[in-house]
Amino acid sequence: MKDVFNPLVLLVILLALAMRVTNADSEMATTLDLMMLTLCAVCGILSLVLGVARMMVRRRALMPIVWAVVYLIVGCCVWTISFKKTEQGEERASYLALTTQYRAEGNPMIRNEEGDSLPALAAALGETRVLEEILQVHGAEIPVEVKIEAAYAAAAAGKVSALELLLASGVPVDASYESTTLLNAAAQNGMTDAMLTLLKRGANVNLADDEGTSPLMSAVMTDRPTPVRLLLKYGADATQLDKNGRDAASYARSEEVSALLSPGTQL
Numbered sequence: 001m002k003d004v005f006n007p008l009v010l011l012v013i014l015l016a017l018a019m020r021v022t023n024a025d026s027e028m029a030t031t032l033d034l035m036m037l038t039l040c041a042v043c044g045i046l047s048l049v050l051g052v053a054r055m056m057v058r059r060r061a062l063m064p065i066v067w068a069v070v071y072l073i074v075g076c077c078v079w080t081i082s083f084k085k086t087e088q089g090e091e092r093a094s095y096l097a098l099t100t101q102y103r104a105e106g107n108p109m110i111r112n113e114e115g116d117s118l119p120a121l122a123a124a125l126g127e128t129r130v131l132e133e134i135l136q137v138h139g140a141e142i143p144v145e146v147k148i149e150a151a152y153a154a155a156a157a158g159k160v161s162a163l164e165l166l167l168a169s170g171v172p173v174d175a176s177y178e179s180t181t182l183l184n185a186a187a188q189n190g191m192t193d194a195m196l197t198l199l200k201r202g203a204n205v206n207l208a209d210d211e212g213t214s215p216l217m218s219a220v221m222t223d224r225p226t227p228v229r230l231l232l233k234y235g236a237d238a239t240q241l242d243k244n245g246r247d248a249a250s251y252a253r254s255e256e257v258s259a260l261l262s263p264g265t266q267l
Contacts (some may be wrong), residue, residue, distance in 0.1 A: 006067045009043050013074055036078045044071030087249035095121040099130060104107035108138040108247075109146060117146050123154035123162040131162055135169045144170065155198065158191030163198075173201045179210040192227050194218075205234045212242035220251045220261070228260050 013036050022034040044067075051064030098110055098118040111117050119142065122131040131150070134142070151171045154163040155204075167173060183203045186194040195215070199205060208214045216236040219227040227250055232238070238248050238261045252258040 006043070006047070006070075009039060010070065010074070011070055013039055013078075017074075017078060018029075033078065037075060040071045040075030040078065043067050044075065047071060091116075091121065092120055092125060095127065097127055101132075108134045108142060117149060119146055119150035120153040120257055123150040123159060123166065124157045126157070126159040128159075128161045128165060132165055135165060137171055147171045148175045148177050150234045151175060151182055152180070152185050155182040155186040155191065156189050158186065158189065158194045160193050160197050163194055167197075167201060173198055173203045174207055176209075179208065181207050181215070183207065183215045184209055184213065184218050185226055187231065188222070190219070190222040190224045190227050194228055195227055198232045199230070205236045206240060208240070208242065211246075214240050214242070214248065216240070216248045217242060217246075217251055220248045220257055223253045223257055225254075225256050225260060228257055233262060251252040 012054060014033050016036050020036070047064045048069040051061040051068060054061035054064060062076055094112045094114075094116065095118070098112060098121060101110055102108060102118055108118060112121070119131060119134055122128075122134070147169055148171055151163060152168040152175075154160075161237055171182075173182065177185070180188075181203070183195060183198045183205070184207075186198065205216075206214055208217075214236070216228065216231045216238060217240075219231055236248075248260040249258060252261060
């Protein structure tokens with residue numbers, strides 16, 4: 001029995017981890033996090049104690065030590081996933097609350113205390129089913145400004161399906177929200193798929209925000225070569241200057257990105 005105990009516990013933790021990653025219910029996620037971290041901590045400590053005890057009596061201690069390390073690694077993974085999900089916890093909780101209110105009242109333009117609309121939250125979280133329902137049932141009632149807000153949220157979060165729904169509903173591909181274009185919002189966050197969606201629909205690759213920051217400059221600031229290469233492929237102007245007189249190359253931090261902006265570079 002002792003030979004299968006750790007593998008069984010690890011299997012339970014991995015199954016719970018899979019449920020945690022795919023589960024959207026915040027309360028369920030918290031319960032799974034607590035269960036997995038508790039199992040990792042208890043089993044890891046027991047394995048470590050057993051390993052030390054075996055070493056003291058000069059018996060084989062390798063496997064208990066190995067299992068202690070395994071539990072430590074899995075526990076760190078669970079902690080990392082929990083932390084990342086917690087960053088969206090408030091946003092998701094707000095989305096769930098607004099969705100419940102929408103179901104009760106039928107008002108798609110309700111907002112939370114921070115001023116975020118339900119369509120914007122749904123778009124940012126990639127909740128396309130609710131977003132599609134809102135656009136189909138209440139599309140004529142929703143001001144274009146609210147749709148643009150949602151499209152901005154989708155572009156910034158890289159939620160391509162939500163972005164495509166909003167563009168199909170009439171959002172201009174070069175729409176601006178809070179002085180920033182949709183393409184710039186995607187570029188600022190390195191969301192290459194969202195950028196490609198906008199570019200294929202004809203987004204102006206050189207349309208800058210109010211500070212003169214172009215999508216290429218925003219992509220360069222992320223220090224990721226892939227979005228930079230994509231914008232250059234679609235004709236981004238590397239010599240364009242912002243209001244501070246700086247071009248895209250002046251924002252580069254790595255040699256790889258700098259090389260892409262050099263004249264004559266093959267993409």
